[in-house]
Amino acid sequence: MKLSHALAALIIAWFAVFGRIQAVTLEVNQGNSTCIKAELTASFSITYNTSNSTRTVQVPLPDSATVDAGSSSCGLDGNTPWLVAVFGPGHALGLSFSTNGSLYSVANLTLQYNLSDTSVFPEANSSDVVTVVSSSVGIWAPINTTYRCLSSATFGVGGVTVTFSNMRLEAYMPGNDLSPAESVCMADQASTTAPPTTTTSATTTVTPAPTPPGTPERGVYSVNNTNGTACLLAQMGLQLNVSYFSQSQNKTIQELVNVTPNLTSSSGSCEASSATLILTEGRATTLTFTFTLNSTSNKYHLSALTLLANWSDMTAPLSASNTSLNYLRSTKGRSYMCNTEQTLAVVPSFSLNTFKLQVQPFEVTTNQFATAEECQMDQDQMLIPIIVGAALAGLVLIVLIAYLIGRKRSHAGYQTI
Template identity: 75%
Template sequence: MKGSHALTALIIAWFAVLGCTHAVTLEVREGNSTCIKAEFSASFSITYNTSTSVETVQVPLPDSAEVDAGSSSCGDGGGGLLWLVAVFGPGHTLGMSFSTNGSLYSVANLTLQYNLSDASVFPGANSSGVVSVVSISVGISAKVNTTYRCLSVATFDVGGATVTFSDMRMEAYMPGDDLSSTESVCMADQASTTAPPSTTTAAPPPPPPVPTAAVQPNQGWYSVNNTNGTNCLLAQMGLQFNISVFSVSQNKTVREIVNLDPGLTNTSGTCTDSRATLVLMQERNTVLNFTFTLNSTKYHLSGISLTANWPGMTDPFSVTNNNLDFLRSSLGRSYMCNAEQMLVVSPDFSLNTFKLQVQPFGVTTSQFATAEECQMDQDQMLIPIIVGAALAGLVLIVLIAYLIGRKRSHAGYQTI
């Protein structure tokens, strides 16, 4: 009880020193021009080691946070990479880099830097110094000359820590000094907005037809390496996206089924003792992120995020769910499922997997450890066993009936 009171006092002290968790406004300027402007609230969940345990702290981004002019940058003015870096407290920073393809801009990297020497935030830490973690893609993107708006809470994995945003409005590659009045609204806000009533008396359109299933995707091989170059995560699987998007040409919501092509996909990710991520990027218009979590001796797929900008979309598709419980297995073993699985991430997005085998923890070689099979594979193996046993039983019954009948036939012709 005393320990919990002490921790509460430290958190209160942190709030007192760094300020409240109101939304902050950050602006990156070069000369008289603004290239990035952001308004949002943020907090961070960080796990660290003490001499006796593993602790997790919740750190708010205070309203006293300021733009680090030395690290922030408007690039070369020709559509290159932009940087927004906010500093707060003794050695803590939150950074975002932005990239553009001319029609869209997106957060290319989300970085978090925290100082374990700050005893007011990390009491009893058994190490000191600054830790830097990075997420390659977080699914934040918008059309150029529009404001990205996401009032909903969104949580992102950043190298084992988590960053939570809310009440976000921001714009990069700005033509002026103020945020655009035209907004690109995130999917979470769109889902929570009630559609306006129809002004026509026509009958409502029929529900969108279920599309014909695409050809089964090719199986890809993916791996993530530690800093020393050895494998820390192994995966092989075929992946298929199943999403609902609004089609302007058809004026209705349609369902798209798209396969991930392993030959056009780049792999990245990170590994820690309790969290591992696998990031798959296909031709810069599709980014899929898996997050695996280890609890004691069991691991599972705890998060999936997808950002897609496919032809025909009015806005980029983005969804994140960090409260999943799929692909559960034991430390030191791989998870395998040859059968098709549907991993439901949101009402608008599910991920279909084919011939999947994955091992995010306890990798010691470049080969999978002994596999734990999914229930569907076990059921498929059980069916032929049951059928075979039934056929064998039927043959045995026929054979017994034949022998009994033959014995009775011989009994009717005894020798005189």
């Protein structure tokens, strides 16, 4: 009984502080013009430490949240566009945006929470203000188009789970309201029932299966520091394995598409504990790799992959992202190498095949790869000929020993006259 009363008191306190939980409308303005607008529902699952245990709380974004005019920006004069919503005593949600001229995307998702807020974090053993950041969360749309995702979408952000739903947003807006043209997320597309087809007596033409594209060409990519020296190096052949709804075939198809190095540009950034490689092929395909370094173990891994594709046969742009991966593991100051073909599963609709891959996202010196740590598949392939060779050598040795024993016995059969 006491527990239920305490829980009720906590819920009442929460609603007293943050108000009702519902969709929030947020706008960033420059003068009389609106450059960023978002309508969304959001909640955050946060785990924190108490004096003798850990607790997890669900924190909603309340309708009392407001845009922080001092931190938010339309991104004029080369600055990054930011939408920062503040709520409660010291909590904030931030979205930064970037564009390649034809598409815009959420470049960073930032959450700040204040552990000294006892109404949300009772008995927390810290009063710190914690900030967590995630890049490439897969929210994007063509310019002059509203991104729409009514379904729930969950993202891992530095140990915190962020869930969005009922989302409609647009950045780099040409007018003061969301564009009527919408880019619908894959989750909403999957929930839409396809219209029934009408059977006729006409002869049906069967579309032949596409020819496999073969092994992709190996590309050479890099990211440079502000001083012009390389901070990330990558050499690899890449093949996209994508499922999408085809306009021409009126059904969902699976397609293998090779990334063409001479049509692909590379960019990105390097930080102390994270590095990002962005590959852009024309205006139709953007592939983003995010590497994360564990400063305690000095090990790094590929933690996130995002594909943004807007191909001519697609009914809507494709956005596929996973921010909780654990691929391409190696040690800081060394490169990771895997000549064997690998398949990196990202989401059900997208996986990435790699060929002759070598990458180094941290501590690059003299613009060259450091000593490589090879993947287990390459080590296994090297082990097979060693085992076969050892077996053959053993067989030869057995035959030789048998021959010598047989010869010795044949000599022992003769008597001296």
